[in-house]
Amino acid sequence: MIxxxxxxxxxxxxxxVTALLDEKLFTFRxxxxxxxxxxxxxxxxxxxLIVDGDDVLVLHLMxxx
Amino acid sequence: MERYLRNQDAIDEAEQATLAINRxxxxxxxxxxxxxxxxxxxxxxxxxxxxxxxxxxxxxxNRQLLxxxxxxxxxxxxxxxxxxxxxxxxxxxDAVQANLTAENALELLADCxxxxxxxxxxxxxLFLQQAAKTAGVPLVHGAVAGWVGRVCVIQPGEDLLNLLYxxxxxxxxxxQQMGTLSFTAAxxxxxxxxxxxxxxxxxxxxxxxxxxxxxxxxSANRFRLV
Numbered sequence: 001m002i003x004x005x006x007x008x009x010x011x012x013x014x015x016x017v018t019a020l021l022d023e024k025l026f027t028f029r030x031x032x033x034x035x036x037x038x039x040x041x042x043x044x045x046x047x048x049l050i051v052d053g054d055d056v057l058v059l060h061l062m063x064x065x
Numbered sequence: 066m067e068r069y070l071r072n073q074d075a076i077d078e079a080e081q082a083t084l085a086i087n088r089x090x091x092x093x094x095x096x097x098x099x100x101x102x103x104x105x106x107x108x109x110x111x112x113x114x115x116x117x118x119x120x121x122x123x124x125x126x127n128r129q130l131l132x133x134x135x136x137x138x139x140x141x142x143x144x145x146x147x148x149x150x151x152x153x154x155x156x157x158x159d160a161v162q163a164n165l166t167a168e169n170a171l172e173l174l175a176d177c178x179x180x181x182x183x184x185x186x187x188x189x190x191l192f193l194q195q196a197a198k199t200a201g202v203p204l205v206h207g208a209v210a211g212w213v214g215r216v217c218v219i220q221p222g223e224d225l226l227n228l229l230y231x232x233x234x235x236x237x238x239x240x241q242q243m244g245t246l247s248f249t250a251a252x253x254x255x256x257x258x259x260x261x262x263x264x265x266x267x268x269x270x271x272x273x274x275x276x277x278x279x280x281x282x283x284s285a286n287r288f289r290l291v
Contacts, residue, residue, distance in 0.1 A: 057228065065183050
């Protein structure tokens, strides 16, 4: 089990950031991902593995006013 | 006072008197700021300091409460002051026609009980967070993109915006593609105003959390950031 935006979410072996974003249907083009508080650059989404117990924050990047 | 009759008893008399002596800094008088100013003036916050260096443009008309076809090309802060004077002349408005900078930030925050982030770009938002921390003033952040709005309350030193924005230095987000819609701005700003009033009155509000609403899917989420 992992946490995604503080809610429990089932983990599976080999889960990458890209896989998680696809599963969760995060469709915004500009997204901020932090795993255990550490910022994950977009170019690392494919290779960054999420491990069981990780705390993942996925947020839309927005700044309009 | 009859003006505030319909604030009661959600706001009691003592709380109303507290609001009358409070001062709130609103940074940005656009889509978010215009509605925040409207809400705070109507509920009776006694002193508003409103800051924006921009003039109204036609592209503001889709969402910015203070804009009209009559004031295009005119300062947003002037419209804010005129609007508050028309709605509630008991409110003192300090209208500052300038952008927030390193030179003026602490002066603008001086004597303020709460600051409200109604800006439209990431670097200035991060700078405001830093200045509010230095001044010891709680900050109510709001941002919108398309159908989605977000609010969080940042106590001095929490630096929550450092989690919401990347270190890579972007100045804009999804709003560049999705735009900013009237109801998203109005709802988000209303949330900001409510959180600001709760801070002023010592009522429990968002604590290291964000509140996010998606008006397209009809969903709202509130979750802790730290």
